[in-house]
Amino acid sequence: MDGRIYLDHAAAMPVHPGVARFARQFPESFAGNPSTIYREGLAAQAAVAGAREKVAALIGAEDPASIIFTSGATESNNIAIRGTALRNQKLGKRVVTSAIEHISVLNPARDLQKNGFVYTQVPVDRFGVIDLDALKAAVTPGTVVTSVHSANNEIGTIEPIRDVAEIVHDRGGLLHVDATDAAGRIPVDVGRDGIDLLTLSGNQLGGPDGVGALYIRPGVRVQPVLVGGGQERGLRPGTENVFGIACMGEAARIAKEEMPEESRRLRTIRDSLIDGITGIEEAYLTGHPAERLPHHASFRFSRIEGESIQLAMDMLGIAVATGSACTSRTLEASHVLLAIGLAHDEAHGSMVATLGRRNSLDEVPRVVNAARETVKRLRAITPL
Known part of the structure; x- marks a missing residue:
């Protein structure tokens, strides 16, 4: 689309x-x-x-x-x-x-x-x-x-x-x-x-x-x-x-040929995305702040559900994940997020963005604004 x-x-x-x-x-x-x-x-x-x-x-x-x-x-x-x-x-x-x-x-x-x-x-x-x-x-x-x-x-x-x-x-x-x-x-x-x-x-x-x-x-x-x-x-x-x-x-x-340059490019986009989304109220980065994959940005948001975030972002034209694709259909809290010490309610509010060859730095403001709008709207209606 x-x-x-x-x-x-x-x-x-x-x-x-x-x-x-x-x-x-x-x-x-x-x-x-x-x-x-x-x-x-x-x-x-x-x-x-x-x-x-x-x-x-x-x-x-x-x-x-x-x-x-x-x-x-x-x-x-x-x-x-x-x-x-x-x-x-x-x-x-x-x-x-x-x-x-x-x-x-x-x-x-x-x-x-x-x-x-x-x-x-x-x-x-x-x-x-x-x-x-x-x-x-x-x-x-x-x-x-x-x-x-x-x-x-x-x-x-x-x-x-x-x-x-x-x-x-x-x-x-x-x-x-x-x-x-x-x-x-x-x-x-x-x-x-x-x-x-x-x-x-x-x-x-x-x-x-x-x-x-x-x-x-x-x-x-x-x-x-x-x-x-x-x-x-x-x-x-x-x-x-x-x-x-x-x-x-x-x-x-x-992949071997393109990895050095592509990883540098994706890292720049990733860092910009992390800076933008962690600026949202009660938004937190998950995973290591430095020793992380160059294309990977993962977050949790207090007081909202990951599935709701995913659906709302999709309606705004952005495909993101909530946990692993192999386990997210269970609606159970991610074993990964629980293992890093998050409570069940914290682990449920996850959003994962993984970048690829077609993504660009120009997309970051749209993604950040969509996330901010989504979080604000969902928190206004959530019973959590």
Whole structure:
């Protein structure tokens, strides 16, 4: 719709124009199963191999074979958490996550708990930064896998992954990092950061929906969550989504190339948006004031509901989020906001704005004015 301002890139990103151009190189007659060895199959193999190299380059993985493709971040997280824990349970039956991980990390860990594993959540501070002393206490020699995301999708806080990795590895465990919201926006390097397994989403890089990737450090043993054929080293059976994988690879290449300049541009817009909205009475920034994703601004407003804010802003032509897209339909308070110490009524009044390539600094006054108008109107009619 003309005149709309889209500020929910953490939930879904438009496909990058460069990826769309790349996609057009595939003719309508393109067909080929990478498991076959005739000409069309070899072309499909080459497309997948090329994508593997591009994704590996984005995250500093030396061996492209360490990348397996999945249907998205949720599947990657399940393979990383459940697959690693089940394959290595002779080393121990303990799993650790931070308290503010995405639901696709928390629920696999809870599922393992139902099957005899000990599951521990590590608290965070009021900014959403993991408590490293609590992590040291939680991770024991029997902890098989620890999962801490690069950055939180609801409040934008960036985690100290290198410090986390040091703690986990000192105790002989494996570290999984969900980099869905961080990759392509801040530098991620699996070697430098000491990461054993890492999750990526194709759409969050500017590629299509329905495709993701999981980095597995060479030597790490993981068992499949699904069983079937031998595709993707047997860890993700089923015929590969060749078109989606190829496009994700191109999205990764473009993200790596554009990240330094685009992150600087988005940071300027983000800071202006934060300055404007925190000037509204009883409006507060959530997440870390400095160590946050360059495209991410998140707020809470006293005495109003997030769903009402979202609907009112939508009527003014602006799309924003309230909590995670994967959990906001429950109408329950965000587990992330509760974990940083907010009361239930405070956690319900959240608004999240995540920026993308099409947003500009010129849009900020309109967004701030719309938020101010929305908050004033809703507070005048709220029973809270």
